[in-house]
Amino acid sequence: MKISGGVEWGLHCCVVLSGATEPVPAAKLAEFHDVSPSYLAKQLQLLSRAGLVRSAQGHSGGYVLTRSAAEITVLDVVEAIDGAESAFRCTEVRRRGPMAAPPERCTTPCPIARVMAAADHAWRESLRAVTIGDLTADVVGTTPPETLDRALAWLRA
Amino acid sequence: MKISGGVEWGLHCCVVLSGATEPVPAAKLAEFHDVSPSYLAKQLQLLSRAGLVRSAQGHSGGYVLTRSAAEITVLDVVEAIDGAESAFRCTEVRRRGPMAAPPERCTTPCPIARVMAAADHAWRESLRAVTIGDLTADVVGTTPPETLDRALAWLRA
């Protein structure tokens, strides 16, 4: 099991966007994080489709958050990029083979699927409890103000 | 993000093994679940390497649980087959690019990595709370005794 690497990029981009006041182009975000511009563009498109960011075309265009960073959870970003379906998919093994369970016995989900679904739920709830605003506050609280100003100035330039 | 399909097979096999009294060959487990024998053998090898099952070779050999089903957690099986490392891997994006954080500022993990690690921990704890014995008890409690007997007899034959 491996989560898409684009999730990390998307989260970093959201944190950066939460501090910016003007639209930030994808190319600038890519250079800021030193990652592939083309591939990062794909992740930003996913964020755009999910309605987390809005894109502005043309000169001085770029990406902006559609709502306050405190209103965007980490889970929103993860699901936008990595998909919302559970990592575990029950293939209904119990209905196969010589001892296949009859359909009338399968009204409730397989116990295994239930356990995996519960774990998946716990994972998602944990991610839902944290917002991009929380992440930004953490970064702001542990970084010298002059460094933050330099970064914002670099983004503007 | 997608979990290996072998995890589901491994869990089903552990439940079956918890009810068997004699070693069960991989081929029989595969036929019981109607899955590829060769591929299931691979998953059973992983369980064997993790020390969850013990293999017996030769005539009337097969696999047996090494300890009581109540002593084997679902997490044990998942980690044996899917690996124990976290699904999220921090690539230390903050240390790259023109605004790279200096090493002395990276004594604590990146906030993003911390959030993902916490979610991963919640997921694992949820899986650790359930044992194979719990799963077996669920199956036994919701299946007619005669069906259970037929299944055990089929395994023996």
Place this chain on the structure above:
DNA sequence: GACTTCCTACTCGGATACTGGCTGTCCGAGTTCTGAGGG
């Protein structure tokens, strides 16, 4: 000087190749049971 027009440059968006890991398969090494043969 102000307005209109056009043009350029910049932006995103979707369509297109490539790669690593999961999926699926195979054959060889080792062990246990069985049966025959001899004492």
Place this chain on the structure above:
DNA sequence: CCCTCAGAACTCGGACAGCCAGTATCCGAGTAGGAAGTC
């Protein structure tokens, strides 16, 4: 009747191809800003 031994069948274990999702990339469509020209 018991023991020994050889054979055969069955088991696991690791090594070998195939396929799909994720990775990485590119070029075209569309738009905002700016400069030039005109009134």
